[in-house]
Structures are given as structure tokens and as C-alpha cells.
Amino acid sequence: MSNEVLGRVRELLPSIAERAKETELARRVPDETIRALVDTGVFRMLQPTRHGGLESDPVHFYETVRAIAAACGSTGWVTAVLGVHPWHLALFDDAAQSEVWGADPDVLVASSYAPVGTMVRVEGGYELMGAWRFSSGVDHCGWALLGGLLVDDRGDAVDTTTLLVPRSDYQIRDVWESVGLRGTGSNEIVVERAFVPDHRVMRNYEFSQLRGPGQKVNPGPLYRIPFATVFSSAIAAPVLGVVTGCYEHFLGRMRDRVRLSLGGGRFADDPFAQVAVARASSEIDAAILQMDRNVRSLMDVASEGAEIPMQMRLRARRDQVLGTERALGAIDTLFKMSGGNSLDAGNPIERGWRDAHAGGMHVANDVERALALYGRGAFGLPVEDNMI
Template sequence: MDNEVLEAVRDLLPGIADDARATEEARRIPVQTIRALTDAGVFRMLQPVRYGGTESDPVHFFETVRALSGACGSTGWVASVLGVHPWHLALYPDRAQAEVWGENPDTLICSSYAPVGTMRPVAGGYEVSGVWRFSSGVDHADWALLGGVLVGANGETVDFTTMLVPRADYEIRDIWDTVGLRGTGSNEIAVDSVFVPSHRVMRNFEFSQLRGPGQEVNTGPLYRIPFAAVFTTAIASPVVGVVAGCYETYLATMRDRVRLSLGGGRFAETRYAQVTVARAASEIDASILQMDRNIRALYGAAAAGEEIPMRLRLRARRDQVLGTERALDAMEKLFKTAGGQSLDRGNPIERAWRDAHAGGVHVANDTERALELYGRGAFGLPVEDNMV
């Protein structure tokens, strides 16, 4: 099936690329860009059909994210993060889904999954307080998925959860000022003694077990693949997309460049340049091919009603973190050989270098953690981790 959303998005890419520097300066995605992505259907790709979504093949979603990221890293990042949250909400009780999408299917959801919120049981739900950082696209969302710690009577940790909180119940603090992904507007969320009803809270353990009450009403295979694979691929895909876009920019920029030193001549005619682009292209291709292969396999198993084997879940995490690592390796090769002119602030190659590395530090791209889990599984040792 063709990726119709990607076809619509391609018409937007030149304008998004032209606005990339202004997006950085503003430290957030322009409202008109969010509106254009909404009209193109980006944010409904992983949303249930019951609430106006298209329940698209997840490979198509990540393909679209990579294309956007190639034009503007910040735009691709926010599209991926805000675009993956409808998938997550679809696992919640239908009552929670109706509260978000019942009146407006285009309602957006941001997140900050770090379990820093304190939850105390009260009648009908929980009293919640906390401060969460790094909520990308928060200014465009009306709800937030926030990580919490359920504490007992003596202050001991009882469980880890993710809760759904409306914008009226949290404060947005404008603190985002970073070296990369500057346009994502990943500001801070603060909650002070707010009531969150039980139907808007889910245990993280349930997600790792591939279950959620929303599966009773959202019966498609999209909602039966692992949270860890879907979410971490949503974090890796913008990084790979940024580098893939930079590769094309690099070719266009360096093709006719004449060296002013080292004997002069066209850069593209040197063996050094030719080997560099070959290595970078292979790293990018390997990242995309492996991640897409795994998402297809997970989706295919779910569609066939098969139990998803742990070895596939572990492989998906292995290839996701190594996909990010390969993309960053390619980025280094391109940046190192792009020459002094690419150091100018706002140059697309310089911006891609910053954006790719900023995305690479996300906890979802923790290479050692994911590879350790894969190694345990390969040796037949028990694997107990919510992020697999």
C-alpha cells in the first residue's frame, strides 16, 4: 500500500527546510507547520480508526518521520514524538481515549516519560505532583503523558506508571535552550497536587507485557506490538532522517566544490571524497533497512495473531540503538570532510550535526543497555526490562 501521507508531506518539505533556521531561532515549531502536518494526516497515522485515525502500517509512519527530519531535524523530531502518542493512548481505557479525542480527533498529546512524578492514592485515583523536563512539542498539545512513581504509606516505591493529564492541570515552563534540536520546544511541565483519576493511569509493566485495556476496543495488530519497539524507533528515526537528509545536502554542496588548498581541484574527484560518501551511504542504508525489517516483522506477527518472540523484541532494540550509532558515525564522516564553510552557524550540514547528536543522547538510544539485554537473551539468560 502506498504511503499517502508521505506523498502529501513531500509537498511541504521545501517550505519546512526554508523555515528550519527560523524554527531554531524561535525554539519551537511554528503553529502553521503543525497545522500543515495535521492536515496532511501525520498525527493520525497511528491513531485508532474509531477516533478518526488511519491505523497505518508503522513502517510508513517512520518513513514519513525520516523525510521530515531530513528537511528539519526539529520538525521531524516533534512530528515523531507527537505522532507516536496516539498509539500509546490507544492502549488506555476507552474512557480516557474519549476524553482526549471525543470532541476533537486532532487533539495532540505530548509526553515526558521519566518517572519523576509522585503519586499518592486518594478516592477514585491519585494525587500527583512533579516537574518533568524535555516535553517536545508541549506548546502544541492539550494533554500530556507523564511518568510517575506510586509511593506507599511509608514513602516506599510501589510501582511505576504513566498517567494522562490535561493541559488545564499543568504549567508549561519555557526553559528550552540547547545546542541541538533547538526548535523542538522541549520545555518543562510542572504539576502541583493535581487529581488524576484511575482510568487515566496505567502501569508500565502492562505495556511491557503487550497488553492494555484499550486493546478491547482497538483490535487491530498495530496495538499488539511492543511499546519499547514503537517508542524507541520513534526516537531513532528522526536521527537517521536528519543524517539521511544531510547526506543529500552534502552531495549537492560538495559536488562542484573546488579545494583552495592541498593542490586544488574538484573535491568530488578525490578518492577521499568518494570513499567517504560510500561509507556514509552504507551506514544510513543499514540503519533504515534493519529498523524497517524489524518493525515489519513485529507488525506481521501481530497481524497473524502470533505470539511475538523475545528474540525478535531484543533484535528490534539491538538494531534500533545500533541504527542510531551508525547514523551518527555517518554524520561524523560527512561533517569532518565538509570543509570550513560548513562551520557557519545555520549551515544545513552544521545544523544536522548538532541535531543528530542531540537526538543521540536520548535514553532510548542507550546503546550499552540495549546490547546487554540482547546478549543476555542470546545466551539464554532471563531478560527482565520494560524497555524491550
């Protein structure tokens, strides 16, 4: 099956690349870029068809994100994050889905999943309050998925959840000042006090068990694969895209460069440079191939209606974090080989190096934690974690 959305997105890539510096300086993706991406359908790729979505192959979604991130890391990151949320929303109660998509199937949903919001039980739902950082692309969104900590009458934590909150119930604080991914507008969401009805709340335990009330109305295999794989792959994809874009820019920039020191000569004739290019390209390819293989394998099992083995889920997380690690190693090699010219602020290699490392800081790319979980499973020990 061809990736038709990618074909439409490719027409936008030159203009997205031209706006990369503008995006970084503005600390947010331009509205015109978001509108153009909405028109391509990229934000509806993982959205159910019954609500105007495309219900695409998730591998196609990650492929499209990588292409955008190769042109502009911040735009690719925002596309990945906002584009994966329709998948999660599809697991919510159908009433919540209709509330969000009923009036506008193109409405965008932000998130901040850390369970830092306090929620208490009230009649018909919960009362929520709190402040959430790092909500990428939030200025473009009409809803937000927020992490909540349920407390009892004594104030003790009893459960973690994700709550769906409309724009009218929260404020946005413009606080995003970062070293990398500066154009993502990852600002802070603040809820003073809001009522969230039961149908807009999901226990995190449910999605870790590959369950959700939305599966009753969205029975396709796309909504039977693990949240941990779908979401973490969406976080890794823009990092891989950024590094791929830097690799292509590196080749174009250095191919005809003549050194004025170290004996002179064409850079491309240097065997050390040739080895560096070979290593970097192989690391990028390995990361993409393994991640795509794992997502396809999960979809195959889900399509058969079979239970997804824990070892397969663990392998997907293992290869996702190691794929990010490989990509960061590759861009470090390219950055170093570029020499002093790579230090010029705002050039694509320098910006890509910052963006990739900023993306690598996301908790979904925590290498040691994910590898430890894989090791537990390999030794036959029980594994209980929401990010598997």
C-alpha cells in the same frame, strides 16, 4: 499499500526547510507548520480508526518522519514524538481515549515518561505532583502523558506508571536552551497537585507485557507490538532523517566544489571523498533497512495472532540503537569531509550534525544498555526491562 500521508507531506517539505533556521531561533516549531502537518494526517497515522485515525503501517509513519527530519531536524523530532503518542493512548482504557479524542480527533498529546512525578492513592484515582523536563512540542498540545512513581504510606516507591493529564492541570515552563534540536520546544511540565482518575493511569509493567485495556476496543495488530519498538523507533527515525538530509545536502554542496588547497582540484574527484560518501550512504541504508525489517516482522507476527518471541523484540532494540549509532558515525564523516565551511553557524550540515547528536542523547538511543539486554537474551538469561 502506498503511503498517502507521505505524498501530502512532501508538498510541505520546501517550506519546512525554509523555516528551519526560524524554527531554531524561535526554539519551537512554528504554529503554521504544526497546522499544516495536522492537515496531512501525519499525527493520526498511529491513531485508531475508531477515533478518527488512520491506523497506518508503522513503517510508513517512520518513513514520513524521516522525510520531515531531512528538511528540518526539530520539526521531524516533534512530529515523531507527538505522532507516536496516539499509539500509546490507544492502549489506555476506552474512557480515556474518548475523553481525549471525543471532542477533537486532531488534539495533540505531549509526554515526559521519566517516572519523576509522585503519585499517591486517593479515592477513585491518584493525586499527582511533580516537574518533568524535555517535553518536546508541549506548547502545541492539549494533553500530556507523564511518568509517575507510586508511593505507599511510608513514602516508599511501589510501582511506576504513565498518567494522562489535561492541559488545565499543568503549567509549562519555558526552559529549553540546547545545543541541538533547539527548535523542538522541549520545555518543562509542572503539576502542582492534580487528581488523575483510574481510567487515565497505566502501569508500565502492562505495556512491557504487551497488554493494555485499550486492546479490547482496538484489536488490530498495530496495538499488539511492543511499546519499546514503537517508541524507540520513533526516536531513532528523526535522527536517521536528519542524517539522510545532510547526506543529500553534502552531495549537492560538494559535487562542484573546487579546492583551493591540498593540491586543488575538484572535490568530487578525490578518492578519499568518494570512499567517505560510499561508507556514509551504506551506514544510512543499513540502519533504515534493519529497522524497517524488524518492525514489519513484528507486525507480521501480531497479524497472525501469535506471541511475539523475546528474541525478536531484543533484535528490534539492538538494531534500533545500532542504527542510530551508524547514522551518527555517517554524519561525523560528512561533517569532517565538509571542511571549514561546515563550521559556519546555521548551515544545514552544521545544524544537522548538532541535531543528530542531540537526538542520539535520548535514553531510547542508549546503545550499551540495549546491547547488554540483547546479549543476556542470546545467552539464554532472563530479560526483564520495560524498554524491550
